[in-house]
Amino acid sequence: MALLNENYLKLKAGYLFPEIGRRTATFAEANPEASIIKMGIGDVVRGVPRPVIEAMKQACEELAHDESFQGYPPAQGHDFLLESIAEHEFGSRGVAVATDEIFLSDGAKCDSANIQEIFAIDQIVALTDPVYPVYCDSNVMAGRTGEADHAGRYEGLVYLPCTAENGFSPALPETHVDLIYLCSPNNPTGAVMSKQVLASWVEYARREQAIIIFDSAYEAYISDPEIPHSIYEIDGAREVAIEMRSYSKTAAFTGVRCAFTVVPRQLLGSTLNGDDISLHDLWSRRQSTKYNGVSYPVQKGAAACYGPEGKAAIRDLVGFYMANAALMKKELTAAGYTVYGGDNAPYLWIVCPAGNDSWGFFDVLLQQAHVVSTPGAGFGSAGEGYVRLSAFQQRDRVHEALERIRRL
């Protein structure tokens, strides 16, 4: 019989979010009268902005006519969108990113899962703990780890604990690592990396000749003007960093699907023989072989995010969710909870009340408050003792959830 990739069998349980979905569905089935408020998976709830919708509809109409039909997209994306990204996401912050350094995709999740493919299998990977599970699982599936221990930590990975004691800002690795996944604003802790902290990572990567995979899918949620939105705001980052962005949490594209990854031309990897090779070329080869581009109406919709009306609508959306976050942080704190995050990120990282572990408090919230959270332990062993609440809800549901949690 055909042999399977046994690395998959090392994975602990299911991917986190399907597991939460299963528990929630089981509860809902047993309690059909319960009005469940979902603040777990981090999906948005408000509609896609009108200028984006109109651009998508117009693009659909273009597809209907032979004269304006669009077939296979250019490999990295249509110029109209790549140029807007270069200008509005980077140029406007004084960061030079060329259009041919931008690779569109259908999700930052996909890119962050796929990026490890272009590196050698024996490279040492550093992950924060807690961490977005995709960074970890994709490396497990590729065979870059051994088995997991009882705490769910895979042999061979370097874990960088993010705890209340270090302000959820991990210390630099004490040993050499080759690949480092960083996420700021952070999913799940809601912490952000200051310019100084990010600079220390760039310096580490330059010194160790390591590559930073920087996930800034939540950069639009930064309110503090001192916090960098792009790692390329740090001098020297272009030689050591790949950056990922997404439209999911800005233009409400969780169901529309668009994201992009920046791979600077300067970025090099090495062969065993010591030859330097462009990682941009490798990623280009990976994408042109295994991917076929983003849907045309979606690219048109994403481009509409950069017009004056699109920008204003996205500011409103982000502002709405961040007002939720502020409300949640204030009221939960007043109710006696210890709450982190929520200032520059749509996630609150909440200490479980004494006597509860993550999944235990997840169950309390689900069964007694009918609120779906995400258990911190699902993000790694240092997430034990926390749950994550997302600010992606309608205001009345947030009020209702807070009221129910207060009554616990």
Added chain:
Amino acid sequence: MALLNENYLKLKAGYLFPEIGRRTATFAEANPEASIIKMGIGDVVRGVPRPVIEAMKQACEELAHDESFQGYPPAQGHDFLLESIAEHEFGSRGVAVATDEIFLSDGAKCDSANIQEIFAIDQIVALTDPVYPVYCDSNVMAGRTGEADHAGRYEGLVYLPCTAENGFSPALPETHVDLIYLCSPNNPTGAVMSKQVLASWVEYARREQAIIIFDSAYEAYISDPEIPHSIYEIDGAREVAIEMRSYSKTAAFTGVRCAFTVVPRQLLGSTLNGDDISLHDLWSRRQSTKYNGVSYPVQKGAAACYGPEGKAAIRDLVGFYMANAALMKKELTAAGYTVYGGDNAPYLWIVCPAGNDSWGFFDVLLQQAHVVSTPGAGFGSAGEGYVRLSAFQQRDRVHEALERIRRL
């Protein structure tokens, strides 16, 4: 410096289609007055059918409103589309495929590149020669091969030549293989596998406990009622085959992006220890970890393909391109060319005139007839001496291209 995946360096030249694009662009730049007719890459040229467009627009409008907003899609796809696929693609042909065996994706190219991930790295892969390059390159990138020889054949792969002598129907492997990629109607040769031939492959796979990866992206182009559209029309195929389909060449979705892969529940792989594991579960884990689903408006558009108006429009589109194929085959044959394919597939597989190899005749067609073809050698060493012409063009362009080729 971070070490890269050196398997990528084994790949010969660029991926075929970017290379064709580069040569075409160079010619166009040097000859700005030339009216180039593209019959190379296999992209469609006619608009997306109206019922599909209207469904997509309506879905966009739904996304604009909080009440009808759609966020992250269900992992395998929305039920409305999965149910339509099960009924209209399979049920209508007497084939039972359950909705939870269908995995939507953004392209059959992506799925056919990714599917190898769930198998062990030492599995023996059989490919037809010529072959759609993605099947080969994805296995090279994964490390399942050694280096390529001077003919571009990678060490470790089992090549199954498809030649005029065997009617472009490969013989069964003489040795054991674990994974077999089959494509019918075939890209690039335009050949189709009869029920009897396909049954012999299923029998081989059952005997050798191998897995067939069956790409039927072009099944809508089958005109002969005796040719199977799905491998599951063959008894016993559910235990040995994965099947891939696409909307690219039916609903003109090359720029819209939607496809699906069927992994039957019965399909098993094995661990080294001899434990049987569901390949459905492994693929589900792969997709839920590394993928995030198809855009909602795209899923709605795909579903509209199955209404009476959608079906009629797709029949018209396919009929139009197949009339092109018939015209091309007739006229090129009359002009003295030896032409294969084109009867049950939108591709013609044309013997290069004496004294021309594939890339040589590609250049003749480009430079003298201003027609872009695809050199057969780009699909493998047994493709040397052929070019592929696609029937995906407007009728007047087809006439013009044929006229120019006749004048050569």
